Amino acid sequence: MDNKIIFALDVYNYDTAIELAKNVGDKVFAIKVNWPVILENGIKIVRDLSKYSSVICDFKLADIDNTVSLITEKVREHGAYGIISHSFTGLNSLKAVVKSAKEMKVFSVVSMSQESYLDNITEELINTSKEAGVYGLVAPGNRPYYLKKVKELSGDLKIISPGVGAQGGNITEAILLGADYVIIGRSIYNSPDPEKTIDNYADSINNKLNK
Numbered sequence: 112m113d114n115k116i117i118f119a120l121d122v123y124n125y126d127t128a129i130e131l132a133k134n135v136g137d138k139v140f141a142i143k144v145n146w147p148v149i150l151e152n153g154i155k156i157v158r159d160l161s162k163y164s165s166v167i168c169d170f171k172l173a174d175i176d177n178t179v180s181l182i183t184e185k186v187r188e189h190g191a192y193g194i195i196s197h198s199f200t201g202l203n204s205l206k207a208v209v210k211s212a213k214e215m216k217v218f219s220v221v222s223m224s225q226e227s228y229l230d231n232i233t234e235e236l237i238n239t240s241k242e243a244g245v246y247g248l249v250a251p252g253n254r255p256y257y258l259k260k261v262k263e264l265s266g267d268l269k270i271i272s273p274g275v276g277a278q279g280g281n282i283t284e285a286i287l288l289g290a291d292y293v294i295i296g297r298s299i300y301n302s303p304d305p306e307k308t309i310d311n312y313a314d315s316i317n318n319k320l321n322k
């Protein structure tokens with residue numbers, strides 16, 4: 112079984128971030144960074160973290176084409192593996208992200224782990240994402256109805272799913288419903304032994320799926 116976890120590294124402190132990346136980097140598919148670590152340390156931390164794992168920049172881009180292109184180019188310059196964009200901003204904006212990303216993978220949000228207005232337009236968001244040429248979709252691992260719906264409509268696109276652990280979702284259920292990778296933050300970085308916690312998640316997947 113290949114590695115199914117994307118670690119959401121939502122911490123501020125540089126040393127804490129690097130230490131966690133060092134300890135768990137080879138046990139996860141990728142590390143996802145969001146504003147907490149970037150606002151404190153700047154985009155340069157992406158290069159430092161990339162020594163230990165592929166890095167996905169979760170900036171949930173939502174702006175006009177020129178602005179999202181400028182941000183995407185900067186992220187690419189720092190060696191990120193992937194970037195996350197919203198898709199409600201429409202085809203033009205999302206296409207601009209895909210174009211500027213070049214070899215970087217683009218994931219677009221089509222449904223969130225908490226109820227949102229996206230729930231009314233998930234199907235349109237998937238169609239827009241497909242037309243823009245994204246690599247994958249973000250769909251909730253803790254809301255089975257929406258994850259299933261996204262899986263049914265996603266075609267060949269990868270699905271990455273937050274909401275497992277602290278937000279109540281179950282890792283094996285999310286994978287069985289169609290998540291290719293699950294995004295997990297607090298229940299790993301707040302645990303007394305993050306490495307062991309990841310091993311336990313991996314064991315629960317193996318036990319359930321290899322039966």
Ligand code: O7E
Nearest residue numbers: 119169195223224249273277278295296297
């Ligand atoms: O709840 P946690 O601590 O396991 O962290 C979940 C992470 O997933 C956190 O970084 C949060 O910003 C992100 N996330 C959601 O929780 N819900 C969503 O709908 C979308 C995301 C997300 O990661 O979107 C881009 C992939």
